Amino acid sequence: MRIAVAGSHGLIGTALVAALRRAHHEVLLLVRREARASDEISWDPVTGRINPEQLAGVDAVVNLCGVGIGDRRWSGARKQEIRDSRIGATEALAGAVAAAGVPTLLNANAIGYYGNSGDRIVDESAPVGTGFLARVCADWQDATAAASEAGARVAIVRSGLVLARTGGMLGRLANLYRAGLGGRLGEGRQYMSWISLEDEVRALTFLLEHPEISGPVNLTGPAPVTNTRFNAALSRTVRRPAPWAVPAFALKAVLGEFAAEGVLAGQRAIPTVLEANGFTFHHHTIGQALDAALG
Numbered sequence: 001m002r003i004a005v006a007g008s009h010g011l012i013g014t015a016l017v018a019a020l021r022r023a024h025h026e027v028l029l030l031v032r033r034e035a036r037a038s039d040e041i042s043w044d045p046v047t048g049r050i051n052p053e054q055l056a057g058v059d060a061v062v063n064l065c066g067v068g069i070g071d072r073r074w075s076g077a078r079k080q081e082i083r084d085s086r087i088g089a090t091e092a093l094a095g096a097v098a099a100a101g102v103p104t105l106l107n108a109n110a111i112g113y114y115g116n117s118g119d120r121i122v123d124e125s126a127p128v129g130t131g132f133l134a135r136v137c138a139d140w141q142d143a144t145a146a147a148s149e150a151g152a153r154v155a156i157v158r159s160g161l162v163l164a165r166t167g168g169m170l171g172r173l174a175n176l177y178r179a180g181l182g183g184r185l186g187e188g189r190q191y192m193s194w195i196s197l198e199d200e201v202r203a204l205t206f207l208l209e210h211p212e213i214s215g216p217v218n219l220t221g222p223a224p225v226t227n228t229r230f231n232a233a234l235s236r237t238v239r240r241p242a243p244w245a246v247p248a249f250a251l252k253a254v255l256g257e258f259a260a261e262g263v264l265a266g267q268r269a270i271p272t273v274l275e276a277n278g279f280t281f282h283h284h285t286i287g288q289a290l291d292a293a294l295g
């Protein structure tokens, strides 16, 4: 297949591009600067500049764009950046997919769509939740409309927390835990729906190869855990005690608004669509996924 990837230099994009190339797919990189190689297409997600003619003959576009959700405190400007880098970028790509007649768009999204689901299990049929992140996810999903209206297959990739050795949240947490500074966050009852980077990439590839799947797809491992269980599992993996408990007020003081939605809230999301279509995970438990990432 000929596959164009936006957000190809990020945590997921880097691993996906490598896997696609290993599988002998032709990969084109959408780059946010001038193109310097024959496999690069220049675009600008801020202004929406992209030449659809450069997507001629492409079988699928995978869009993994967006500034980090938890990288900085959520000022008004940062929240706008979180929205624009996802919604504006997606609108531009969906328009180009429609104009070029690309048959498939896989568009990143997140289980933040469900809001804070507490103990309730949520799959793809659950409604949108409340809060800033849920609103962003809903608008981000809607931003693909031009592609689906033009007849493209659109899969909305609602990823959970992607566990990888470097990058992402685990990349940052692992060093704290190795230093014996790990602990549960708040009450520790909030659910964390995780997926190993390997399974995230395998699931994206699976979606590319299964034209019958469209709409929202949870990319989460089969067994989400509470923060307390995540803490215990990570402590076991790095072989260091993690006895601390960071109180909610301290998290809010340090992380601001992100603490309430991104750290103290959670989703107990399960991968109904993937499993119903025959996808099998390599990493079924949090322990297996953490060992694979860090062991």
Ligand SMILES: NC(=O)c1ccc[n+]([C@@H]2O[C@H](COP(=O)([O-])OP(=O)(O)OC[C@H]3O[C@@H](n4cnc5c(N)ncnc54)[C@H](OP(=O)(O)O)[C@@H]3O)[C@@H](O)[C@H]2O)c1
Pocket (backbone or CB within 6 Å): 006, 007, 008, 009, 010, 011, 012, 013, 030, 031, 032, 045, 046, 064, 065, 066, 067, 068, 069, 084, 085, 086, 089, 108, 109, 110, 111, 158, 159, 160, 161, 162, 163, 167, 168, 169
């Ligand atoms: N990692 C997770 O745990 C997780 C969980 C749920 C959802 N997701 C979503 O999945 C997508 C990929 O995640 P990731 O972990 O690979 O993210 P990442 O490592 O932060 O990479 C995100 C990509 O976004 C692009 N980007 C950066 N600033 C941008 C801007 N201002 N406008 C448009 N694009 C910009 C970059 O693309 P270039 O390649 O052009 O530099 C970068 O490669 C994101 O949308 C993220 O929200 C990730």
